[in-house]
Amino acid sequence: MDERIRQHFNTIFAEAPKTRMALDLKQEMTQSAIDKYNDMVADGYSEEDAYQNVIDSIGDVTELFPEVEEKNLFALPEKDRKKKAMLTACAVGLYIFAGAIFLASGMLSEGFGFDEHIVMTYGFVLAIIICIPPTVMLVYAANMYPGYTKREKQDMVDQIKEVNHRTNREKAVLKTIRSLIWTIALIIYFTISISTFAWNVTWIIFLIAACVQKIVQLIFELRTEEKHL
Amino acid sequence: MSITSDILRGHTEAIILANLLEQDSYGYQINKDIMKKTNNTYELKEATLYSAFRRLEQAGCIRTYWGDETVGARRRYYAITEDGRKAYQGYKQEWQEAKEIIDKLLK
Numbered sequence A: 001m002d003e004r005i006r007q008h009f010n011t012i013f014a015e016a017p018k019t020r021m022a023l024d025l026k027q028e029m030t031q032s033a034i035d036k037y038n039d040m041v042a043d044g045y046s047e048e049d050a051y052q053n054v055i056d057s058i059g060d061v062t063e064l065f066p067e068v069e070e071k072n073l074f075a076l077p078e079k080d081r082k083k084k085a086m087l088t089a090c091a092v093g094l095y096i097f098a099g100a101i102f103l104a105s106g107m108l109s110e111g112f113g114f115d116e117h118i119v120m121t122y123g124f125v126l127a128i129i130i131c132i133p134p135t136v137m138l139v140y141a142a143n144m145y146p147g148y149t150k151r152e153k154q155d156m157v158d159q160i161k162e163v164n165h166r167t168n169r170e171k172a173v174l175k176t177i178r179s180l181i182w183t184i185a186l187i188i189y190f191t192i193s194i195s196t197f198a199w200n201v202t203w204i205i206f207l208i209a210a211c212v213q214k215i216v217q218l219i220f221e222l223r224t225e226e227k228h229l
Numbered sequence B: 001m002s003i004t005s006d007i008l009r010g011h012t013e014a015i016i017l018a019n020l021l022e023q024d025s026y027g028y029q030i031n032k033d034i035m036k037k038t039n040n041t042y043e044l045k046e047a048t049l050y051s052a053f054r055r056l057e058q059a060g061c062i063r064t065y066w067g068d069e070t071v072g073a074r075r076r077y078y079a080i081t082e083d084g085r086k087a088y089q090g091y092k093q094e095w096q097e098a099k100e101i102i103d104k105l106l107k
Helices: A002-012 A020-043 A047-056 A061-068 A078-112 A116-130 A132-142 A157-196 A204-228 B002-009 B012-020 B027-037 B046-058 B082-105
Strands: B062-066 B076-080
Touching (some): A002 A020, A002 A047, A020 A061, A020 B027, A020 B046, A061 B046, A078 A116, A116 A157, A157 A204, B012 B027, B012 B062, B012 B076, B027 B046, B046 B062, B076 B082
Antiparallel strands (some): B062 B076
């Protein structure tokens, strides 16, 4: 009888949008109907009567179809969309601000007669530091969307969806760490170079940064492998 | 009975929130509780119930999670949120006011 109920739901959901939400809903309603059927039979109703009652109490499922449409970019809840827009706008603003600081440092040095190179490098470092918050904000904004996959198949998709979701998160974290590593590398580079003036040697810092980044990536991959095992 | 059904249908969301105030629950259990409380005089159609779930979830009044059943298919559980509690208080108040007005008018 379970199969018969399932078949019925397959029929009435035939015209439904082919989305993950629709599939989940169909499963949930099917299970609920089966639970009800079992309860009625346990209460003493005949199989046929119970089945008929269960079918009759479903109602009109077509009113549910609009609500299970696939959520796309424009269907992000209003609150989140505004938040994401604000984050992006602030991030761009901060980048421009960083650029302005850099240029201002150049003009400042001329105005006050300081050594142009030193002041500009300080300005450059300051600008780089100012770039950290907007980068973090952009990564956060990009990660705000749910990790739904576009292709909807069967029940197995659930596991795959979870894995995708997790790897999206991990990728975002990795990206943030990577930009942090490079930003810090730049800062260290300039700080050391300014103090020692050994510009012909300090570029090696970037090679070190590349190594550090690879190490971090390796650690990440090992950790995620452990998690999946 | 059909007029009553129509009137009650508009309050489906409040009814569900009321049910979830004390504890989390799942679709069929909620419907069963409603039947029990009304001595089997009122039963929600599944479509109505699940439609209300979607709306409540969209509005942030409830959240859902999958249960970890050891036997049988896994179930989707619903829990009320803080926003949901506030919304419920609002509903209740509006219903009180509406009830008073109608009682006054329908002597």
